[in-house]
Amino acid sequence: MAGNDDPRSTSLDALYRPRSIAVIGASRRKGAIGFEITRNLINYEFPGAVYPVNPNAQTVHSIRCHKSVLAIQDDVDLAFIVVPRPLVLRAVEECGIKGVKAIVVITAGFKETGVEGESEEAAILEAVRKHGMRMLGPNCMGLINTHPERQLNGTFARQTPLMGRVGFMSQSGALGVVLLDYASRMNLGFSMFASVGNKADVSGNDLVEYWENDPDTDVICLYLEGFGNPRKFIPLARRVTRRKPIVVVKSGRTLQGAQAASSHTGVLARTMEAGTQALLEQNGILRVNTVRQIFDVAKALVAGRYPKGDRIGIVTNAGGPGVLITDAMVHMGMKVPAFTAETQKKLRAHLPLEAAVGNPVDIIGSGDAESYRHSLDAVGSDPNVDALIVVFVPPVMVSVSEVSRAILEARHKIEIPMLTCIMGGTGDEEILAELDHSGVPNYEFPDAAAVAMSSLVRYAQLRARPAGTLRTFDVDAGAASRAVASARARGGGWLGEEEVRTLFEAYGIPFVESARAADRDEAVKVASRVGYPVVLKVDSPDVLHKTDVDGVQVDVRSDEEVASGFDRMLEAVREAQPDARVEGVIVQPMLKKGKEVILGMTLDPSFGPLIMFGLGGIFAEVLRDASFRIAPLTDLDAREMVEGLRGEAYLRGVRGEGPVDFEGLAEILMRLSQLVMDFQEIEEFDINPFLACPEGQVSAAVDARVRIADSFPSP
């Protein structure tokens, strides 16, 4: 992304801490952007001077206008540019001459509209660079800083933003403004906001980096439609998420969504989602699927308390919502554990007989502030509980504000995180807002509370996980290099089987022994050499699906069985496909307890080498169960890959089988990662199947394909 190598990108102070602002294209017409921005700057009490610039107006919003930015006598730090597109470049040039430090180009009609707009945008960027300025936009909705000493509402949003501790970046301007408004309604405030538009200069990466060090920002929220520069984002996110949570909603999850979101072809759209998911998981980012959830989650994170584990205690005065939250928590992989006997005794002592003292605690409809006080006290100190959700459905006789006060008091005594789900609090908005502002995030609906809680747990887990190390294996790079070079010399393409063996051997990736036998006697000889039991496969360039023509026999256990199997197989194939050229059979040792997995890699143009691990055989076709990570893989990445499948139970062993060698598999993945990082000419590989065996036994690739680029990919 442009601007990323610029040393200035570490500070966006010119944008967020200006001392004076010009609005170029300020307008007298209400409803016009040039009017609304001016008004918002002034009504939000920007502490410095605001200079409207408009050659055709005397005043805008009661402030005297200047004919151009050059006509302003004082210094101007920041300029908003709202003039029609043909006038933008001149305005930018004048800002440069004037010594403006940063500009926000609201005007649209640039890169997003095609070739002509793209060259216009390039010209603007050149001017920005020439004068050493920074630029937000073009085609954006502006920015906000809520800090009382530098408050700046440089948007045309209708609602006044709430002050708070969330930095929010939106790639969609219109949606960003709508979401700001929504956040205010749910009592969530922001430290800063930016609509990045076309990201010609200032990118999402710049903002994340800026907010990393901003003392007023605790949580970073990103609405993304695509990634500009994932290779820069990866180390940045990995570092930042250790200190501050990053919550992302990224549209384009499905193939069709991704296609709608971009001009990518189908194939690229497919790896785009896998790459996105890998990038987010690998780097500790919380992903949510809806725009509503992003702020539900942010609100919980802003409270700043993270649970030590995933065991949730629930206190409710109505059975239904308690059960709905239990369902949701369990569904999201959390636990709703039993309380200790002591906790149950404490609860019993203060609650009526009809109350339920299990988890959830149901203090029933007659429960009042006092009942909540006692229950929160008991559950909040239970050693089996890592976090608390308090549900309250106000009955007519119980006061919302008294219960809320009891919860607020409890918050000071209880050390674990707590959030509330107070339903139907119409008329009690003020006291509910007090909960939100006092570190007890409140949700109107059980599902929202559950999503928020699970994200708290997840972030705590992400932050606590080790950083992961990049292991470097001792390999024979020379041998591999020769194999790759010879393939490149002939114009790239798929490697031959021997070349694949060479490459894998050089990088310590086991490949099953496999020998061709042209006749029955040779088959018997080979089989005794590789050791029983063996697998026989017909060797024919014309047979595509060997099993369909009875061309595979497994578990062959003796010389006699090989001999009879050889004859039978050739006969069967001849019968099924008379014109197939049969060159004999392939004899391989049968890795008996091996489970088929697939290891693969695709070189994605934006993410780089995207490594895949999945279940093989029928599982691959039925489940499409796979995990992805972007190379280079740390030991943590590799372990998460092999342990992260839906069908993990299969690898763990069913019916009393032992598990496959997970450590060994992880090492193979890291070796493959090293291979593709060393040779970026490798565009694609596919090991299918790889037989994963229990520890102590040989796991090995059985079939593998590797493709080399015909020309070196541009970095």
Add this chain to the structure above:
Amino acid sequence: MAGNDDPRSTSLDALYRPRSIAVIGASRRKGAIGFEITRNLINYEFPGAVYPVNPNAQTVHSIRCHKSVLAIQDDVDLAFIVVPRPLVLRAVEECGIKGVKAIVVITAGFKETGVEGESEEAAILEAVRKHGMRMLGPNCMGLINTHPERQLNGTFARQTPLMGRVGFMSQSGALGVVLLDYASRMNLGFSMFASVGNKADVSGNDLVEYWENDPDTDVICLYLEGFGNPRKFIPLARRVTRRKPIVVVKSGRTLQGAQAASSHTGVLARTMEAGTQALLEQNGILRVNTVRQIFDVAKALVAGRYPKGDRIGIVTNAGGPGVLITDAMVHMGMKVPAFTAETQKKLRAHLPLEAAVGNPVDIIGSGDAESYRHSLDAVGSDPNVDALIVVFVPPVMVSVSEVSRAILEARHKIEIPMLTCIMGGTGDEEILAELDHSGVPNYEFPDAAAVAMSSLVRYAQLRARPAGTLRTFDVDAGAASRAVASARARGGGWLGEEEVRTLFEAYGIPFVESARAADRDEAVKVASRVGYPVVLKVDSPDVLHKTDVDGVQVDVRSDEEVASGFDRMLEAVREAQPDARVEGVIVQPMLKKGKEVILGMTLDPSFGPLIMFGLGGIFAEVLRDASFRIAPLTDLDAREMVEGLRGEAYLRGVRGEGPVDFEGLAEILMRLSQLVMDFQEIEEFDINPFLACPEGQVSAAVDARVRIADSFPSP
């Protein structure tokens, strides 16, 4: 459920159409339930007379009080009872004597509190029955009828209910009231509401039946915490959903949720969720997972237009939300198809060059009411599109009300269903409500719009599907009866293998041939008889996992291989488990292309025989992929079961294999259904594996267990 066999249950007119009402326990104290109900009845302008009853007050809410219901001179049709628990029975008796037709018992403290309360409730019910009354409650929050000629707000909700076409029943009183309030905020109105409380007399079934024939109710919404009488609900729901959609949120989806929701043991809780899901799917009911979704869905259904298919067209002025909806629709199994060339041409003609004319159509931020008008016209008549979602994120320069009007106009020209997602319409609530009230349901968030649309599609599909027929197969009931009777005679328990064979043969359920061979020669003889290839399995009562001791050999293809396999297997088992008693081997024909599936049944105390179909082998253990239906199974049920697995692709055939015989499998399920309906003494069976083969080949059970009750289950 009590009251269900009562002929009066078909009409709840006494509750919903009274001419006069008494409030027994009316109170002068604001905030008290007896005050709030009286006030709501009066403020909502109940057209008949309201009589407060309170021996200690002269007036309540300016109306003269009576000392008892008996002291009222005129007829009283309906009485609300709000007196303390010890006084309820007397009040009920007096109502009976007075000739009151129906009562609503708000007072709590009955069955829900234990044994004492339960007997008190029984006494009240007896009084109700004796006097020929109907009763809602006890322990409920009342009822509402919004019809202008009989308007009746018999609740203590704070908000006035909106009139509309949804019948809403809540099993949780507190939650019901909160949800009514929420529904009003989203412009959703109700025809009637009931909080059923303990359901001593009037049940959910009664209400569904009542609303089935109510001309003012188009959609039925149920918040359920458990099922009272599923066997009555099944035929009722099956019938009603053909005419009116039923939307259900049922808490207790997860095992832990179900346990929290009830005093069921773990095992019962497990079948409870499977039974619930089966019941809902089988009978055309829409299930949602959150309380928010129930009204999102109801709002779309109330509009009354159903799509003919699942192909959704999307028109948006902002990329992001369009992509989010595309993602959500595809994720929920809908299609977002390409438009015809003609549609694209029409769109191109009116939209700027930068607009996207694919699906979603992006009219971009500059798009105004006119752009929407043209786009809706084009997309709304595209033959590839079955329904429309219109997204609008208001930019500052485009008027929400103009765009809304354009959409409203389009609604009259377009025949397919349409819903909108107008985001951030703060300040435009009135025009947005007009959309809602004009049959264009509007949603603030993309995910809500997507859920609503997918439910529309789903309901249209449910309503269009054939009713399903119950086939009766010609079976040998006598033989089966003798097998079952002999098992009962010995006190029930698991049937022996020969008994299972008898039972299955009688009902036409194929069971694989299987023969024991004590020595090698016998094994060869048996193998030639059953036909090659065969499977050899060690026959030992001491070996639990045959594969672990190398006690299984598959694909044995000749006499010689049987002989050598026999010897090798016995040796291997002797080595692995020296003290195992080995009685020989079992020889079975190998059903080569067979795929392992599992057929099972558990007799659930409330749902009856719950039949299960799932993938077998490793799939069963890794995926736990199964579908459930409640017997008796129609042909439609059986087909949906065999086609409804996540791993269906496995049965359809991978790698060029053909599909298994789905018709044949469905028939086996129907035969099993007939078996368990004929013999309700069968408590449980488990066919694992059943080998499902392609059509034309023999599919058969390989292993099966059947358990007979020791005492006949009560009906």
